[in-house]
Amino acid sequence: MTQQRRVILEELQKLDSHPTADEVYERARRRLPRISLGTVYRNLEILSECGLIQKLELGGTQKRFDGRVENHCHVRCIRCGCISDVPMAPLTTIENRLRGTSDYEIIGSRLEFIGVCPQCKKEH
Amino acid sequence: MTQQRRVILEELQKLDSHPTADEVYERARRRLPRISLGTVYRNLEILSECGLIQKLELGGTQKRFDGRVENHCHVRCIRCGCISDVPMAPLTTIENRLRGTSDYEIIGSRLEFIGVCPQCKKEH
DNA sequence: TTATATGCAAATGATTTGCGTAGTC
DNA sequence: GACTACGCAAATCATTTGCATATAA
Numbered sequence: 001m002t003q004q005r006r007v008i009l010e011e012l013q014k015l016d017s018h019p020t021a022d023e024v025y026e027r028a029r030r031r032l033p034r035i036s037l038g039t040v041y042r043n044l045e046i047l048s049e050c051g052l053i054q055k056l057e058l059g060g061t062q063k064r065f066d067g068r069v070e071n072h073c074h075v076r077c078i079r080c081g082c083i084s085d086v087p088m089a090p091l092t093t094i095e096n097r098l099r100g101t102s103d104y105e106i107i108g109s110r111l112e113f114i115g116v117c118p119q120c121k122k123e124h
Numbered sequence: 125m126t127q128q129r130r131v132i133l134e135e136l137q138k139l140d141s142h143p144t145a146d147e148v149y150e151r152a153r154r155r156l157p158r159i160s161l162g163t164v165y166r167n168l169e170i171l172s173e174c175g176l177i178q179k180l181e182l183g184g185t186q187k188r189f190d191g192r193v194e195n196h197c198h199v200r201c202i203r204c205g206c207i208s209d210v211p212m213a214p215l216t217t218i219e220n221r222l223r224g225t226s227d228y229e230i231i232g233s234r235l236e237f238i239g240v241c242p243q244c245k246k247e248h
Numbered sequence: 249t250t251a252t253a254t255g256c257a258a259a260t261g262a263t264t265t266g267c268g269t270a271g272t273c
Numbered sequence: 274g275a276c277t278a279c280g281c282a283a284a285t286c287a288t289t290t291g292c293a294t295a296t297a298a
Binding site: 125126127144145146161162165166169185186187 | 261262263264265271272
């Protein structure tokens, strides 16, 4: 657990904005000016493998990272691309229904909602 | 509607494997050996804007394309990365429940299942 | 000390774009 | 004939990696 790794983890837990690797880098740089982007990527990978953070593969070109690891889903704003949490029970019912009909062994699911965030609704 | 665009559309409608841009390119090249990858990308974009095909932003690094445009979701194999269709009613109930509690204006949702495909189950 | 992580810069992979030519309506 | 699309190659963007040095256990 290096300084860099700790700072990255702390910044991620502090935020609820689901930042991209780049945004994490910018934040970490305020505390460790010499940190490199490569280090940020490497640590985001390691931390998500350890289950300390979550790597999100939602729509859009960049991956995003989440300091919250409990099972929850996300809404993405179609206008500005921002992401928020949605408190929602896991979809066990739907997964189980699929288990009955699919040839696949079902492990889990990923649910993302698409919408317009309050901010963008106002501006529109 | 150029030859290239028609071939791309036809190949996509012929397949149910949810190919990447690259795979579409390989297939199209069998019929039009001089077609370029740039053209494939441009046409996949245009066709999906017209609603003739669907651009899928699922997990993984590459986008995938689907000749079927009706609302349906997908299972991704965690081992080999292949993608299959899942016949499933749209999640209107869940979306409506969210409409009651979220500040967002909910437009739609994207649901992807993760599992192991029959092929990979056998090999394991 | 000894493995592991870092910073830097270069490499990779997917996708996009500029430009001059060719094809479609 | 005018507009749009094409082929090609170079550019871009996110992410990954090789390597020599620095840090943590």
